[in-house]
Amino acid sequence: MLHSKKPNRVVIKIGSSSLTSLHGEVSRKKLEKLVDQVVALKDEGMEVVLVSSGAVAAGYRKLGFIERPSSLPEKQAAASIGQGLLMESYSELFLSHGYVASQILITRTDFSNENRYYNMSNTINVLLERGIIPIVNENDTVTVDRLKFGDNDTLSAKVAALINADQLMILSDIDGLYTDNPSTNPDAKMLEHVTEITESIEAAAGDSGSAVGTGGMKSKIDAVKISMASGISTFLGKADIPDILIDAVNGNAHGTYFENKPESANLDRKRQWIAFNSGPEGKIIIHKKAKEALLEGSKSLYSGDVKEVKGKFENGAVVKIGDDSGEEIGVGVVNYSTEQLQEGTDGKKKAIIDREAFVCYFDFCIPASL
Ligand SMILES: Nc1ncnc2c1ncn2[C@@H]1O[C@H](COP(=O)(O)OP(=O)(O)O)[C@@H](O)[C@H]1O
Numbered sequence: 067m068l069h070s071k072k073p074n075r076v077v078i079k080i081g082s083s084s085l086t087s088l089h090g091e092v093s094r095k096k097l098e099k100l101v102d103q104v105v106a107l108k109d110e111g112m113e114v115v116l117v118s119s120g121a122v123a124a125g126y127r128k129l130g131f132i133e134r135p136s137s138l139p140e141k142q143a144a145a146s147i148g149q150g151l152l153m154e155s156y157s158e159l160f161l162s163h164g165y166v167a168s169q170i171l172i173t174r175t176d177f178s179n180e181n182r183y184y185n186m187s188n189t190i191n192v193l194l195e196r197g198i199i200p201i202v203n204e205n206d207t208v209t210v211d212r213l214k215f216g217d218n219d220t221l222s223a224k225v226a227a228l229i230n231a232d233q234l235m236i237l238s239d240i241d242g243l244y245t246d247n248p249s250t251n252p253d254a255k256m257l258e259h260v261t262e263i264t265e266s267i268e269a270a271a272g273d274s275g276s277a278v279g280t281g282g283m284k285s286k287i288d289a290v291k292i293s294m295a296s297g298i299s300t301f302l303g304k305a306d307i308p309d310i311l312i313d314a315v316n317g318n319a320h321g322t323y324f325e326n327k328p329e330s331a332n333l334d335r336k337r338q339w340i341a342f343n344s345g346p347e348g349k350i351i352i353h354k355k356a357k358e359a360l361l362e363g364s365k366s367l368y369s370g371d372v373k374e375v376k377g378k379f380e381n382g383a384v385v386k387i388g389d390d391s392g393e394e395i396g397v398g399v400v401n402y403s404t405e406q407l408q409e410g411t412d413g414k415k416k417a418i419i420d421r422e423a424f425v426c427y428f429d430f431c432i433p434a435s436l
Pocket residue numbers: 080081082083084237238239240242243244245246247248249270271272273274275276277278279280281282283284
């Protein structure tokens with residue numbers, strides 16, 4: 067066990083395959099087992115947010131399909147049936163234990179809008195303070211393909227970061243991260259502790275999902291990158307192991323624990339938003355010397371550092387910072403619009419990007435792929 071303190075605020079993500087049958091129905095038995103464990107954590111005084119997939123899987127059969135449909139409108143139609151069914155079952159089960167569940171449906175654009183981002187956090191905080199169990203899913207029926215999370219792994223890590231959770235627990239149909247896909251390689255070994263997402267871990271994750279899930283191991287690793295950069299320990303384990311959540315919060319569950327090395331820096335909430343949620347609107351290319359200073363953390367970015375401005379943005383937008391070799395260095399909040407930058411900012415003392423509003427992609431930093 068790497069972490070010593072028992073978490074107080076936890077986010078639990080459960081995948082479609084762990085909640086529904088292969089025939090497209092919510093499995094009452096699976097749901098009951100999950101709810102019983104969440105109730106046990108609540109009874110211990112913990113704050114719990116559930117990120118639950120399963121809307122499409124629970125709805126497609128009632129829509130008249132015999133297997134999960136593949137087109138977006140069909141999946142969205144299935145989700146609009148399944149989400150209601152899922153919530154009905156959750157509400158009923160939690161109420162039978164004296165707890166109230168609430169539904170929160172989120173899209174990717176809710177994270178990229180800074181006001182909505184803070185609103186979501188405030189709402190979830192009120193619910194948690196009042197003992198409610200928020201149940202989060204992607205708002206499948208309205209999201210367009212290009213902007214979809216698609217799987218809920220990344221969504222769960224973003225929710226965990228948003229509310230400063232102590233621990234993220236991802237429950238799946240597999241008992242942990244393996245050195246290779248265990249369904250195709252019987253020699254693959256499970257990793258119990260991971261302190262860094264290395265290239266070999268990314269390679270091991272591949273990108274395949276199961277018949278009812280979508281994310282596969284790749285999206286779980288993408289999620290872990292976000293939670294690790296936000297200083298949140300993450301557990302990945304098998305949903306159908308009895309008491310897995312209870313053991314996971316106690317640090318002795320069978321599964322994979324992802325934990326930052328103690329010396330790793332964590333991003334505060336503002337920088338988390340800049341790094342993971344903002345959706346950069348343009349790009350500023352800077353000189354080599356400015357890049358070195360920026361990466362050393364020694365200075366903000368001034369007009370003399372800028373070589374080229376790409377795209378169109380207003381002041382206050384988040385932009386990417388790159389060098390002329392094409393390498394991306396990071397992202398930051400810009401204090402000038404494109405027009406102001408093109409007119410020239412010489413003579414203005416204000417930095418183009420303040421050091422505190424810049425998040426680099428290197429060192430402890432955020433992998434460029436995010
Ligand atoms: N390195 C790996 N370790 C574990 N599982 C892997 C790995 N690579 C691929 N997988 C696959 O990822 C699956 C889990 O993803 P998925 O079915 O989408 O889960 P969920 O529905 O719980 O989100 C596993 O069942 C396994 O087939």
